[in-house]
Each structure stands twice: as structure tokens, then as C-alpha cells.
Amino acid sequence: MAMTVADRTEGAYRDRIVAVEPGGNEYIAEADRHGEPRQLFWTWTSPNLEFATIFVGMLAVLAFGMTFWQAVLGIVIGTGLGAVAHFFLSARGPLHGVPQMVLGRLPFGFKGNAVPAVLMSVTAGVGWFATNSVSGAFALSTLFGFAPLVGLIVIVLAQTALAFFGHNLVQAFERYSFPVLAVVFVAASVAIFAHADIGNTAPSAEGVGGMGGFLLTVGTSFGYAAGWTPYAADFTRYLPAAVSPARTGFFAAAGLFTACVVLEVVGAASVTTGEATLADPTGSFTAELASPLAKATLLAIAVGAVAANAINVYSGAMAFVTIGIKLPAHVARAVVTVFFGVAGFLVAWWALPDAAHSYEAFLLIIAYWVGPWLGVVFADQYLRRGRPVAHLLYDRAYVNWGGLAAFVIGLVVSVGLFANQELLVGAVAAAVPELGDVTFFVGFLLAGAAYLLLCRSKIAAEKV
Structure with missing residues (x-):
């Protein structure tokens, strides 16, 4: 089934910024293509210059019992793995010109792709939206002295408006917020390290500690970075088809890796000042900063939350549209954006009283499904290397149930055996608690191997 006119853009959007x-x-027509790969550096740096990133590093020391240098090693490994995945998925965007979840129809089929698309839309449009909104709300509350709920309303309205207008306005916001966020966070980082005791080798008495704590650090760092991978092609599909895939992937991965590693390491360092607490993470992080810098940092945290959530709700809405539900074609994504803005606000409101523990669990849960999803996607990409795929992307009759089966196998087995959550402990994790949580590693490898076994012959036999 060939791509129809309805499956592609009309060439009228181009590089217009203040336009819905x-x-x-849809497939992005060449007339709408614009930009260059280097813009992806700030596209993926700005949304990670926020407190949610810092908090990953704080968790490594406070909750997982790592020393500063152990935390640094775990952060670099986990973030590096997520950035590598982001490199390969981002690189495909200009060639295919479609969102990441449309490419997901290849390994899962049109109908089967609804499962990861729903997971992604809920994770991004509700989960991440709520998580980042909470950090921004607390920052505004601390800065201006009003209730966190008031800050939450301000944050949600700003980020939903950006996402409603769509790709070009979101990209512009990431570009112009980047230098402001970078300057403030660099200054804050210098001040934090001036007070930090990074040579302290005594881990937190309340943390997990040992290899288990280290693997939890790797897992949460990976979950944070890899949580962006289901969005990867969404922000490269507007680039001209002729741009270099290597440069595209490099700038996307470099922006993600740089921002995440730097701020997570700063978060780990902030705990060594002795002032950090999970009860008030935002306030304790800024406690060591001089008043003007503390206020600037709180404002930057709020702006960073908006930068992150403009992307989250944008891609979450697009994933939902990809499920195949019939909506008015011209405004489908914009309408769904408003829905997720409301849903994300309600979840964030619910999470305000216990944000720290909700966030820790959320990071690991992301890794649980993203791990096997990446395994299936990369296995499919390997099997289809060099083969044309455009004719399959909008074919409602295309099925690949083996991909969904591989995903479910990887997810169920890895979670059932290796999950290490407060409310869910797998059989292997219970017997060998020093493993920490390696669910995402097992899920990735198992799902990828299952896909190669179940789908190799089908893909080889498909007609081009």
C-alpha cells in the first residue's frame, strides 16, 4: 500500500514559528523541511537543564548509598547507554521524515504498535509532564512564596501553550532558553562544587549501597536518558533528507549526554554539602547558593521544566495520534495536546505531597518498558538494513505480531524476575538483592533476541 496524499504534509508550515x-x-514533505543538525544540540540540552535531571544525581547518593565518585561512574555509564540509543534513533529521522512512533509500526505492525504508542503517550504526556511540572511548581513556590499549586498552574499553562503550537515554536523555545539556562546552571554548579565534599568516601547510611546501589544508579540514569528515545525522530524528521545521519545523531546525543551528565553530577555533589534532603530537594539544593544566584537558579528550574515538558506533551500527543484513532486530521495533534495538558496537571497535583518517592519509582518504570522496546526496535532496524520501508509506515493492514510478542516476553520476564521496586520485587532480585535492579538490561537483551528469532524469516520474505 503506497503512501497517500493524506499521509504527508502540504508544504505550508515550513519554518513558521508562531503558527499551529x-x-x-504525517510524513514531512520536502517543502516543509528546514534546519540543520547542529540545532539538535540545544534541542536536547535545554529540556535537560532542569531540576529533574539534578535530582537523579541526588538520588544516587541519598537513596542508593553511593559516594560521589561511585555516583559519577554510574551516571556516566547509564547516561552513555541512553545517549547511544538516542544517536541511532535520531539519525533515522531525516531519511524517513516521520515521527518515532510511526517508525515503530515496522517492528510492531500498525495495530500492534498501539501498545508501545499508548505507553509512550502516557509516559511522556502524563508521567514526565507531571514529574517536571512538580519540580517547576516547587521552584516557583520557593521563589515567590505562593502555594505549589499556583506554581503548578503557571507551569502547566506555559508548556501546554508551547506544545499546542507545535514543532517550530518548541524548537525556537529550546534554542533561546539554552544560553540562559546554561549560564545560570554553570554558575550554580561552580557554587555547589565550592561547598561540596566530593572526597568523602562514607556512603549514606540510609542508602542501598554496594553493587545494588550502583546498578540502581545506572538504571535511573539510563531511564532518564533513554526516556527521550521514543521521541528521537520527532525532532529530526523536519531536517532535509540529504543531511548527514552521523551529524544528526551526534548533535542529538551530545546535547542529551552533556546536559544529563553535568547536572546529575552536580546533583550528586550537592548532597555532599550535608544540607540535602528528599523532603525538600529543590530548597535544599539552592540552600548553599547566595541569594541572587539561588533566585536565578529557581527561575531556571522553572524555565527548564517548561522546556522539558513542551517536548513531552508534544511527543506524547503525537504518539497518541499514531495509535490510529480517527480525529480531524488538520488539528489532531493540537487537540490531543490540550487533553494531555489537563491529564498531566491532575497527576502532578496528586503527586505534590510525595514527589521524591514518586520520581524514583517513575524513573525505573520508564526503563522497564523502554529497555525491551529498544531491543525490538534495534533488532528490526538490523534486519531491515538497506531495505525500503516507506510503503509500510501508513499501511493499516500491515501486521508484525512477532514484534509485539518479543516485546511482551522481554517486559514480562525481565520485570517478573529482576524488578526491584518497593511494591514489586522480582524472584531473582528477592533472592540476590545485591543485584539492585537490572530489569532494563535483561529486557533489552531478551526482547531483541526474541525478535531476531521470531521475525527474521518474516522480514526476509516481505516483498519490497
Whole structure:
């Protein structure tokens, strides 16, 4: 089934910034292509210059019992793995010109892709949206002295408006917020390290500690970075098809890796000052900063939350559209954006009283499904290397149930055996608690191997 006119953009959006992006998840026509790979550096740096990133590093020391240098090693490994995945998925965007979840129809089929698309839309449009909104709300509350709920309303309205307008306005916001966020966070980082005791080798008495704590650090760092991978092609699909895939992947991965590692390491260092607490993470992080810098940092945390959530709700809405539900084509993504803005606000409101523990669990849960999803996607990409795929992307009759089966196998087995959550402990994790949580590693490898076994012959036999 060939791609129809309805499956592609009309060439009228181009590089217009203050205009609502039409449509939903269509193929981007060449007339609408614009930009260059280097813009992806700030596209993926700005949304990670926020407190949610810092908190990953704080968790490594406070909750997982790592020393500063152990935390640094775990952060670099986990973030590096997530950045590598982001490199390969981002690189495909300009060639195919479609969102990441449309490419997901290849390994899962049109109908089977609804499962990861729903997971992604809920994770991004509700989960991440709520998580980042909470950090921004607390920052505004601390800065201006009003209730966190008031800050939450301000944050949600700003980020939903950006996502409603769509791709070009989101990209512009990331570009212009980047230098402001970078300057403030660099200054804050210098001040934090001036007070930090990074040579302290005594781990937190309340943390997990040992290899288990280290693997939890790797897992949460990976979960944070890899949580962006289901969005990867969404922000490279507007680039001209002729741009270098290597440069595209490099700038996307470099922005993600740089921001995440730097701020997570700063978060780990902030705990060594002795003032950090999970009860008030935002306030304790800024406690060591001089008043003007503390206020600037709180404002930057709020702006960073908006930068992150503009992307989250944008891609979450697009993933939902990809499920195949019939909506008015011209405004499908924009309408769904408003829905997720409301849903994300309600979840964030619910999470305000216990944000720290909700966030820790959320990071690991992301890794649980993203791990096997990446395994299936990369296995499919390997099997289809060099083969044309455009004719399959909008074919509602295309099925690949083996991909969904491989995903479910990887997810169920890895979670059932290796999950290490407060409310869910797998059989292997219970017997060998020093393993920490390696669910995402097992899920990735198992799902990828299952896909190669179940789908190799089908893909080889498909007609081009």
C-alpha cells in the first residue's frame, strides 16, 4: 500500500514559528523541511537543564548509598547507554521524515504498535509532564512564596501553550532558553562544587549501597536518558533528507549526554554539602547558593521544566495520534495536546505531597518498558538494513505480531524476575538483592533476541 496524499504534509508550515503545526503524524514533505543538525544540540540540552535531571544525581547518593565518585561512574555509564540509543534513533529521522512512533509500526505492525504508542503517550504526556511540572511548581513556590499549586498552574499553562503550537515554536523555545539556562546552571554548579565534599568516601547510611546501589544508579540514569528515545525522530524528521545521519545523531546525543551528565553530577555533589534532603530537594539544593544566584537558579528550574515538558506533551500527543484513532486530521495533534495538558496537571497535583518517592519509582518504570522496546526496535532496524520501508509506515493492514510478542516476553520476564521496586520485587532480585535492579538490561537483551528469532524469516520474505 503506497503512501497517500493524506499521509504527508502540504508544504505550508515550513519554518513558521508562531503558527499551529497542522496535522498529526504525517510524513514531512520536502517543502516543509528546514534546519540543520547542529540545532539538535540545544534541542536536547535545554529540556535537560532542569531540576529533574539534578535530582537523579541526588538520588544516587541519598537513596542508593553511593559516594560521589561511585555516583559519577554510574551516571556516566547509564547516561552513555541512553545517549547511544538516542544517536541511532535520531539519525533515522531525516531519511524517513516521520515521527518515532510511526517508525515503530515496522517492528510492531500498525495495530500492534498501539501498545508501545499508548505507553509512550502516557509516559511522556502524563508521567514526565507531571514529574517536571512538580519540580517547576516547587521552584516557583520557593521563589515567590505562593502555594505549589499556583506554581503548578503557571507551569502547566506555559508548556501546554508551547506544545499546542507545535514543532517550530518548541524548537525556537529550546534554542533561546539554552544560553540562559546554561549560564545560570554553570554558575550554580561552580557554587555547589565550592561547598561540596566530593572526597568523602562514607556512603549514606540510609542508602542501598554496594553493587545494588550502583546498578540502581545506572538504571535511573539510563531511564532518564533513554526516556527521550521514543521521541528521537520527532525532532529530526523536519531536517532535509540529504543531511548527514552521523551529524544528526551526534548533535542529538551530545546535547542529551552533556546536559544529563553535568547536572546529575552536580546533583550528586550537592548532597555532599550535608544540607540535602528528599523532603525538600529543590530548597535544599539552592540552600548553599547566595541569594541572587539561588533566585536565578529557581527561575531556571522553572524555565527548564517548561522546556522539558513542551517536548513531552508534544511527543506524547503525537504518539497518541499514531495509535490510529480517527480525529480531524488538520488539528489532531493540537487537540490531543490540550487533553494531555489537563491529564498531566491532575497527576502532578496528586503527586505534590510525595514527589521524591514518586520520581524514583517513575524513573525505573520508564526503563522497564523502554529497555525491551529498544531491543525490538534495534533488532528490526538490523534486519531491515538497506531495505525500503516507506510503503509500510501508513499501511493499516500491515501486521508484525512477532514484534509485539518479543516485546511482551522481554517486559514480562525481565520485570517478573529482576524488578526491584518497593511494591514489586522480582524472584531473582528477592533472592540476590545485591543485584539492585537490572530489569532494563535483561529486557533489552531478551526482547531483541526474541525478535531476531521470531521475525527474521518474516522480514526476509516481505516483498519490497
